Amino acid sequence: MSEVSTVDGRTVRVALLGCGTVGREVARLLTEQADELAARAGAPVELAGIAVRRPDKHPELPRHLLTADAGALVESDVDVVVELIGGIEPVRGWLLSALRKGKSVVTANKALLAEYSAELSEAADAAGADLYFEAAVAGAIPLLRPLRESLAGDRITKVMGIVNGTTNYILSAMDSTGANYAETLEEASRLGYAEADPTADVDGYDAASKAAILASLAFHSRVTASDVHREGIAGVSSFDIAAAKALGRTVKLLAICERVTADDGTESVSARVHPVMIPRSHPLAAVGGAFNAVFVEADAAGELMFYGQGAGGAPTASAVLGDLVAVARNRVLGGRGPRESAHAALPVRPHLQTPTRYHISLDVADRPGVLAQVAHVFAAHEVSIAAVRQRDRTSTASLVIVTHLAPEAALEATVEEIGKMDVVHEVVSVMRVEGED
Numbered sequence: 082m083s084e085v086s087t088v089d090g091r092t093v094r095v096a097l098l099g100c101g102t103v104g105r106e107v108a109r110l111l112t113e114q115a116d117e118l119a120a121r122a123g124a125p126v127e128l129a130g131i132a133v134r135r136p137d138k139h140p141e142l143p144r145h146l147l148t149a150d151a152g153a154l155v156e157s158d159v160d161v162v163v164e165l166i167g168g169i170e171p172v173r174g175w176l177l178s179a180l181r182k183g184k185s186v187v188t189a190n191k192a193l194l195a196e197y198s199a200e201l202s203e204a205a206d207a208a209g210a211d212l213y214f215e216a217a218v219a220g221a222i223p224l225l226r227p228l229r230e231s232l233a234g235d236r237i238t239k240v241m242g243i244v245n246g247t248t249n250y251i252l253s254a255m256d257s258t259g260a261n262y263a264e265t266l267e268e269a270s271r272l273g274y275a276e277a278d279p280t281a282d283v284d285g286y287d288a289a290s291k292a293a294i295l296a297s298l299a300f301h302s303r304v305t306a307s308d309v310h311r312e313g314i315a316g317v318s319s320f321d322i323a324a325a326k327a328l329g330r331t332v333k334l335l336a337i338c339e340r341v342t343a344d345d346g347t348e349s350v351s352a353r354v355h356p357v358m359i360p361r362s363h364p365l366a367a368v369g370g371a372f373n374a375v376f377v378e379a380d381a382a383g384e385l386m387f388y389g390q391g392a393g394g395a396p397t398a399s400a401v402l403g404d405l406v407a408v409a410r411n412r413v414l415g416g417r418g419p420r421e422s423a424h425a426a427l428p429v430r431p432h433l434q435t436p437t438r439y440h441i442s443l444d445v446a447d448r449p450g451v452l453a454q455v456a457h458v459f460a461a462h463e464v465s466i467a468a469v470r471q472r473d474r475t476s477t478a479s480l481v482i483v484t485h486l487a488p489e490a491a492l493e494a495t496v497e498e499i500g501k502m503d504v505v506h507e508v509v510s511v512m513r514v515e516g517e518d
């Protein structure tokens with residue numbers, strides 16, 4: 082039994098840590114929908130305190146609820162801690178302390194979960210508390226609960242999708258209007274999509290954290306952010322976007338988590354985040370703005386697609402509130418949410434072994450025999466070519482090559498060697514390709 086006492090045996094008292102883009106929407110919905118939430122949870126859900134960095138900057142919030150001391154609020158007489166501050170320390174310490182005292186935790190903090198979900202889950206299990214985090218991946222989209230619960234009886238083989246709203250907002254704008262990268266990023270921040278430090282978005286850290294969480298849940302294993310191969314969108318140029326368009330493709334930042342079965346039957350997990358050219362006819366190509374979409378493939382269920390708003394205050398608050406009602410209900414009725422399921426303990430496959438396809442665009446000398454020389458390098462690395470397109474310029478020619486599947490290591494070695502050839506003036510663009518044309 083938890084040692085937590087409620088105000089009158091039924092009221093569920095909530096500590097809200099952070100009242101920024103997401104927290105303020107959670108506070109609003111908690112207040113505006115108090116009666117409905119109470120009916121759904123089986124007891125009133127009461128906001129007992131709100132921790133913010135600067136209480137004086139929040140005249141819109143009830144003064145008596147505000148504190149700058151999040152640690153003290155966590156230790157006070159509350160049943161549930163909703164954490165919407167972000168980052169690792171000092172949040173990790175506060176949440177561990179809450180869980181160890183049997184208080185349930187709802188968090189949207191993917192950066193923390195991608196590193197410490199094992200530690201947090203163990204603390205929750207030991208004290209019989211709940212740890213819910215639906216908002217941490219793909220904002221409003223119910224995705225983690227389906228993975229943890231609805232698909233618990235199936236065998237998931239792949240999870241792939243757009244899980245970062247900020248970068249999708251930027252790439253969509255670059256593709257449709259040729260918009261400027263820096264200005265579009267500023268707008269994504271203004272709209273509340275970007276992280277406090279937007280390099281987490283553009284350099285792929287945010288998506289890598291989400292990929293780690295998805296892979297852990299999908300494959301019942303422990304995958305951390307450092308296990309995920311990560312590339313952001315900073316290197317995606319307007320040339321890459323134009324090259325993709327010329328091939329009837331578009332560029333998206335994808336998180337790809339796969340169960341890989343080796344010839345001897347042993348299984349491992351591959352998890353990566355990088356820009357990918359996908360056909361414009363692919364369902365993910367139509368996902369614009371800050372929307373997210375994730376495909377899940379499972380043996381019995383087949384292919385499932387989850388789509389919706391992946392970032393922003395209100396959509397993310399929707400997922401937080403859903404979790405809050407669930408943990409409140411568990412407190413009122415007795416019961417627990419799903420525990421960590423890491424029994425499969427699959428190892429993570431080194432990125433260089435991952436089979437993938439490349440699109441390579443080269444500026445080469447415009448003379449006979451160049452294509453044969455370039456093709457020879459591909460053959461030497463056992464990379465087979467799926468398509469070649471050549472266009473003459475004045476003294477140079479542009480050569481576009483799309484490969485068949487080959488191990489990442491072979492593709493990287495091929496590109497490196499090609500870059501050193503005298504006949505190759507410049508390797509203009511290298512990007513991975515997903516989906517059939």
Ligand SMILES: NC(=O)C1=CN([C@@H]2O[C@H](COP(=O)(O)OP(=O)(O)OC[C@H]3O[C@@H](n4cnc5c(N)ncnc54)[C@H](O)[C@@H]3O)[C@@H](O)[C@H]2O)C=CC1
Nearest residue numbers: 099100101102103132133134165166167189190392393397
């Ligand atoms: N903004 C979005 O679209 C989404 C955000 N998230 C996650 O939700 C969390 C919150 O994100 P945002 O609301 O966008 O952040 P934000 O930067 O707008 O708000 C952070 C809040 O935390 C408070 N805070 C910071 N340090 C504090 C401290 N030491 N003590 C007390 N309060 C402190 C700030 O005063 C502010 O109220 C992050 O983990 C983020 O990754 C998840 C999904 C979507």
Ligand SMILES: N[C@@H](CC=O)C(=O)O
Nearest residue numbers: 245246247274276392
């Ligand atoms: N910064 C994130 C917010 C949601 O997780 C994003 O852009 O997706």
Ligand code: NA
Nearest residue numbers: 215218220222
């Ligand atoms: Na979600």
